[in-house]
Amino acid sequence: MGESVAGVAANVAQQAPAIDVDFALIGHQECWRAAADVLAVLRGPEHPPLPDDEIRDIFPWIPPRAICHVEAGSIAGGKARGVYIDSFIPPDRLDANYMRDNLARVRGAAAYAIKAGAKIVSLGGFSSILIEGNLDQLPERHGTVFTTGNTLTVGFIVQGIKKMCALEGRNLRRSTLLIVGATGDVGSGCARCLAPVVKRVLLNARNMERLRTLAAELEADGVQVEIATGLQQFSAEADVAICAASLASPSLLLGRIAPGAIVCDAGYPKNLSPSGQMAGAKIFFGGLGQITGGLRFKPDFQGILNRHPFPDVVHGCLLEGMALALERRFEPFSQGRGFITPERVEEIETIAARHGIFLAPLYNADGPVEDGVECLAGWSAG
């Protein structure tokens, strides 16, 4: 360990926090490579990395806990301090078979955040999906509030789509938009924001009843909507697609899609199967923002917890908690499923922008999608 126990101990206190913890970020690792990197940082450079099979054996036994401190800076001046709490859900156990165990892990992580005295907690990735509807089962909260972070996520997805259309010279108004995972919190938020500005929307999810409800809501506003539980069932090809399904692994094959379509993969883990062939599709990873007022991790997990080709890029769900902490607005901004509206998106975007949190440069597995944008030295996907 590079620093004395007490040095770190002074920061996160279990019983009485020695410093104010403004925010907590609850996350989990997307792939085994990321999990291995987290353990490598914890082991420190003086210890050789653990073999992969040992990592797969050890990781599932780690109880949820903070692994580092995070400091977020605002361009308006001021800082917010927080902790990143990993629920240690093994990357290959996100599916329904492990629901109970994963829920217990997220609850454990939430309890940890409460104990650390966090004023606002962002529920990253699957954490919000798992704990949604179970927040009342958490220990007494003493002023800790939870946000799914999905409103800012939706904002960045929508901004990304608009930017990509501009980069590609496409007219969004003439587009057919497909949303996979359309009835989810993120998917339905995207539908409400984008439906009024496209020609028509294709909504996909597995539950037909929920699709009908969402379609009725959009149609009431005069939007042309088609719904289907199978991606092959739509009558038209989409030329813009948002993938926001809660898939346990990148397994989505989009199938019928217009050549050269713009595709935003907003899943965590990613939705799109690496083996999916989409001729000329312009793919980018959506829902990501960049914090320009500075971001520090202690110990240094830079590039490990945020594995992106640009500095200080973080998922929108986590950034929402940081933005609200910088704003000193400790409120459950995003809660429940299906309540994200264009007005709320605008509100959180304004707060985020005030503190220098903007849409991140767009990229995909091959690197930046914009010409002239440099990626960090040594970055590689995965």
Next chain:
Amino acid sequence: MEPVIDLNCSLPSEGTFLTPFALIWQDILAQAMTGELVAALNYTALSTICDDPAEAADALEHAAGEQGHAAAFAAEGRKIGVDVPNNVNAKHWKRLREAFMRRIAERDFIGCLIVQEIMLESFAVASYARAGKVAPGSMGRTFASIAAEEEEHIEHAMAILRTERALDAQRFDDKVHGLHLEVMTTLAEMLARECTHGHCEVCHDSCVKPSLSEVSLTAAELRGASLRQYLKTLDMLGLPGEVTLAWVSQLPV
């Protein structure tokens, strides 16, 4: 190997047939029994450095309790027709015992509690609980009830240790770290998925670890459960979770 403490282990009675897994359970019971006997020796030694006569009596009571656990494991062996050996001088156990005795020599009551109650008992509670889930019949119940008893008596030590930490958290945490390096390194070697440093001197023949899957256990799960229990116990004491995770992740595998 010669058992150092004779707990009247009788040979299987005539007409008793060994189940196919009896020899695996024999080794598991031998480790458990050895651990209990080490604990009994440790508590007896602890009683000699207690200033408070009530604490001394408590330590002796614990020692007797651990002896009772060892006898219960021996009895479970007899029920499946095996003699359960023990060896408190087996290499890992000896090192663990020596670490404890160094604290005794320093009359370091708090250090003793940390080694025995936080480190060794975490291992015992977690591994007995796992064994309790899969061991057949009364053996399963014995493992489970001893796990529960051990967990219960940790509470008393926890109260003392929390009070101690409240006096000076930095000094306390540094002390735990020092003991962690000394004791948990040995425990981690014992718990490694494979014994790469030669025979443990407790298993009756070759290493039992590769055969554990035959009784629905694995070395990896016993290690994982033990380290998780250890981390949770340290959490309950108030040590920062990110620090203790770094310690644990640096242990040998």
